[in-house]
Amino acid sequence: MSMAAIYISGISILGIPAEIYTYGTQFWMVLASKALVSLTMAFAYLPVFYKLQITSSYEYLNLRFNSTVRLLGSILFLTKxxxxxxxxxYVPALAFSQVTGINLHLxxxxxxxxxxxxxxxxGLKAVVWTDTIQTIMMFAALIGVVALGVASVGGFAEVWRRNEEGDRIDFFNFDWDPTIRHTFWTVAIGNYFSWLASxxxxxxxxxxxxxxxxLKSARITVAILVVGIMALVSMCCFMGLIIYAYYYKCDPITRGLVHKSDQLLPFFVMHIASSMPGLPGLFVSGVFSAALSSMSTGLNSMTGVIFEDLIKPRIKKPLSEARASFLMKVIVVIIGSICVALVFVVEKMGALIQATGSLSAITAGPLLGIFSLGMFFPNANPQGALIGGLVSGSLIGxxxxxxxxxxAQGVIRFPQKYVSVEGCNADWVAEYLSLTLSKDTKEIPVEAPFVLYRLSYMYYTLVGAVTTIVVGxxxxxxxxxxxxxxxxxLSPVIYPFLKRHKVEKQQNDVIKEISL
Structure with a gap:
């Protein structure tokens, strides 16, 4: 449950319904690659970390390559x-501000x-247990809103019928064109690599x-994680269908009732549940549970990386347990304070959901490539890993x-699904039509963007990982x-292909290196 809480943030709870409402159900096919990712992780990557029993995953880069590659990996992770x-x-705080009217900056x-x-x-124990409680709150909030939403529309069949009429049901677009934002292949293949990196x-x-x-219990945990993630993502996707079915004759964004699609879910909740005491509060609790679980996990893992990879190797005398614990608490406070300050910068950004996916790929692709290079290619050396990671990060950036x-300049636009305002207030519709007809509708010709700029953002992690491996x-x-x-x-999956004279079989060398 703690692992599930890592990957379902407030961005997911608010962003996925908005994605389905705006672009249709193709994004739902991210589920097609979840099970395959869990198998790859459980049998190809996890056994290496489990055998080494290292505190930070970036310690592996030091053991496999050198301290410079480890530093690059740590910096990429911290940047991400x-x-x-x-x-x-920011995203759930925005929703909370809309629901309650309380100032966002408070x-x-x-x-x-x-x-x-x-x-x-x-520490980790507190984070895991609070994640567990927060996961329960997420499930409760989503189940409550889904049940009330389906009832308010008139049943599951009516939700599906309205979405079919609105051309929202679109699961199997098998077009291989990599410049289309979402097809079955971009979503399934692209999500496989981005989730593998995560x-x-x-x-x-x-x-x-x-x-x-x-290791067996760790693999079972990963299997349970996949089931939990698939359930949460499916509820978020279905929530998008419910919102469209409810507003299919009067789009709130066109109407001006909300300014961004990310605000659709809290607006919908307040619309249907304002007369039901407790449900808006349950929803807000669920959204903030997602945010808190992601933040606490991030703070905890960043602290471990900073202490193990940046501070500990540079301290000549070993620290006592008490001093190490105190130092890690100080690091948590400092990182948390910086994040609070950066929220005010995020507020100035636009298109947060897609921006999050594309920006995270700048570091996710190179990191996945460096680790894969080390685990699957015995011939790879530190120079290859370092140059491959830098080239890949620069390219994806x-x-x-x-x-x-x-x-931002309007050169790249993505076709959105049809929305209607025919069921809105008659006076407003007349005003809207007069404004629309009075606008200059002549298309301004624009030069086609560079071909790589048209690549679907779902492929960024794949391109980054492949670039790292090939160059490396x-x-x-x-x-x-x-x-x-x-x-x-090295990963167990390549053991049958190893040349005996190239690989040392002494099992204790790694333990000795860690001790040193």
């Missing part, structure tokens, strides 16, 4: 989390202080898996930022390759 956590906080610091407090005092090498996930007593700039392997070959690689540092 520092970009992600402020958005995680909500944000209070939430962060609570989260910093229990993360500082309790699960298999993520410090938060590795940290929890290594807390399990055996250029594509992501360039795409966002073209979207070529550089490794040109620089002489790796001389000796301990068997424990």
């Amino acid at each position: 989390m520092m970009l992600y956590i402020p958005i995680v906080i 909500v944000t610091p209070v939430v962060c202080i609570v989260c910093i407090f229990y993360t500082t005092l309790g 699960c298999s090498i993520n410090q938060a996930m590795v940290q929890r898996c290594l807390a399990m007593p055996t 250029w594509i992501s930022v360039g795409t966002q700039m073209n979207m 392997f070529i550089v490794s070959v040109l620089t002489g390759g790796a001389q000796h690689v301990n068997r424990d540092l």
Whole structure:
């Protein structure tokens, strides 16, 4: 349940229904790759970390390559989390502000202080247990709103019928064109690599898996995680169908009742549940549970990486347990305070949901590529990993930022599904039609954007990982390759292909290196 809470944030609860409402159900096919990701993680990546029993997943990069590659991996991870956590906080705070009328800038610091407090005092154990409670709250909130929403529309069959009429039901677009924002292939294949990066090498996930007593129990935990994630994502997707079915004759965005699609779900909840005491509060609790669980997990994993990868290797004398604990608590407070400040920067951004996916790929792709290079390619060396990671990060950063700039300028637009206002107030419809007809509707010709800027953002992590592996392997070959690689540092899936004279079979070398 704690693992599920990591990946279902307030962004998911508010953003996925908005995605389904605006673009249809194609995004729902992310579920097609979830089970495959869990198998890949359980049998290809997790056994390596479990055998090494390391505190930080980035310690692996030091053992497999060198301290410079480990530093690159740690910096990429910290950058990703520092970009992600402020958005995680901001989105539900925006919903809370809309529901209650309380100032956004008052909500944000209070939430962060609570989260910093229990993360500082309790560490991983507190985070896991609060995640568990928060997951229950998420399920309760979504189930309650789904049940009331279906009843308000007139039943499941009516929800489905209205969405079919509105062309929202679109699961199997098998077009191979990689520039289409969402097709079955972009969603299934792209999500496989982005979720693999989030699960298999993520410090938060590795940290929890290594807390399990055996590898078998860790694998069972991963299997349960997949079921929980699929249930939560499915409820969020179905929520988008319910919202469209409710407003299918009067679009709230066109009507001006909400300014962004991300605000549709809280607006819908207040619309149908304002007369039902407790339900709006349950919904807000569910959204904030998602935000708090993601923030606390992020703070905890970032603290572990900073302490183990950046501070501990540079301290000559070993720290006592008490001093180490105090230092880690200080780190949590500092990171949390920085995240609070960055929320005010996030407020100025637009298109948060897609921006989150594309920006996270800048670091997710190179990280997945570096770890995969180390585990699946015995010939890879530190020079290859370092150059491959830097080239990949630069490439995806250029594509992501360039795409966002073209979207802001209106050069790149994504076709949205049809919405109707024919059921709105008659006076408003007449006013809307007069305004629409009076506008200059002549299309302004624009130059086609660069081909890579048109690539679906779902493929960014895949491109980043492949670039890292290809460049890293070529550089490794040109620089002489790796001389000796301990068997424990390689994935079990490649053991049958190993050359015996290239791989050391001494099982204790890794333990000795960690001790040193």
